Amino acid sequence: QVQLKESGPGLVQPSQTLSLTCTVSGLSLTSNSVSWIRQPPGKGLEWMGVIWSNGGTDYNSAIKSRLSISRDTSKSQVFLKMNSLQTEDTAMYFCARIRITTGFDYWGQGVMVTVSS
Amino acid sequence: DVVMTQTPVSLSVSLGGQVSISCRSSQSLVHNNGNTYLSWYLQKPGQSPQLLIYKVSNRFSGISDRFSGSGSGTDFTLKISRVEPDDLGVYYCGQGTQYPPTFGAGTKLELK
Numbered sequence: 001q002v003q004l005k006e007s008g009p010g011l012v013q014p015s016q017t018l019s020l021t022c023t024v025s026g027l028s029l030t031s032n033s034v035s036w037i038r039q040p041p042g043k044g045l046e047w048m049g050v051i052w053s054n055g056g057t058d059y060n061s062a063i064k065s066r067l068s069i070s071r072d073t074s075k076s077q078v079f080l081k082m083n084s085l086q087t088e089d090t091a092m093y094f095c096a097r098i099r100i101t102t103g104f105d106y107w108g109q110g111v112m113v114t115v116s117s
Numbered sequence: 118d119v120v121m122t123q124t125p126v127s128l129s130v131s132l133g134g135q136v137s138i139s140c141r142s143s144q145s146l147v148h149n150n151g152n153t154y155l156s157w158y159l160q161k162p163g164q165s166p167q168l169l170i171y172k173v174s175n176r177f178s179g180i181s182d183r184f185s186g187s188g189s190g191t192d193f194t195l196k197i198s199r200v201e202p203d204d205l206g207v208y209y210c211g212q213g214t215q216y217p218p219t220f221g222a223g224t225k226l227e228l229k
Contacts, residue, residue, distance in 0.1 A: 035218075045166065045209060045220040060217045094165055103156035103213050105177060107165040 002026040004034070004095050004108035011114050012085050018113060022078040022095030029053070029073045035098045036069060036080050038091040039110075046091075050098055051078055085115045119144050119212055123221035129229040130200045138224045140193045140210035147190060147214070154213035157186055157195045160223075161206040169208075170195065202228075 008020035022034060029051075036048040049059040051069045059067050068081045078095060092112050096104040120143040130136045146153045155173050158166040168177045170186035173193060183198045197204055207223040 044222045045211070047218045047220070058216060096165075098213075098218075100154070100213065101152075102171040102175075102177065103154065103168060103211060103218075104158070104166070105168045105171070107167065110165050 002106045006108045006111040017083045020080040024076045033098050034078045037094045040091045090115045121221035123224050127225040131229045135198045138195045142191045156211045158209045
């Protein structure tokens, strides 16, 4: 079955770079697209960006200058890198499969990232 | 960006009861291809969101027929009938018609 799992450091210092990995199983990244979505504590969902099945990317304009999404199809992994982290970036970070028809139909469990010195 | 406004912010329901959640978008969600990409998600406490409904009224795989979606253009509704304990959590509407995808702020469903 389709599964996604996020991994990465739980604590990042301000101004540093966040690196997260989403490992997928039950689907191929060459025919599926994956998004990153984050959720600050007690708040709503913010779409961050997507890597399409063809390898192209799109980003939320609010964070585009700081964000990069890439993948390694042979390892079934999608990567998120975001620089210049601030306390406002403290959030649960989710990866999810996105399909034009159904939206975000499979989600990972999420990884909590705290930005603090 | 398309702003999604959900009402109410919270809702109390008795087990076995019925509730409706409203979602309004700042722009029409009808895509150029004629489809309307409006979805509903449920986030249970301590869990990631799960897809319930896509394209306004289509239930995702394994979702009970107690959940139903309706609406068009800019106004949408999620109805939950015969509420069960496992239905409690925060419900979000989300749109994928215009990029970037955006979500409502959520409606918390609690037991009365």
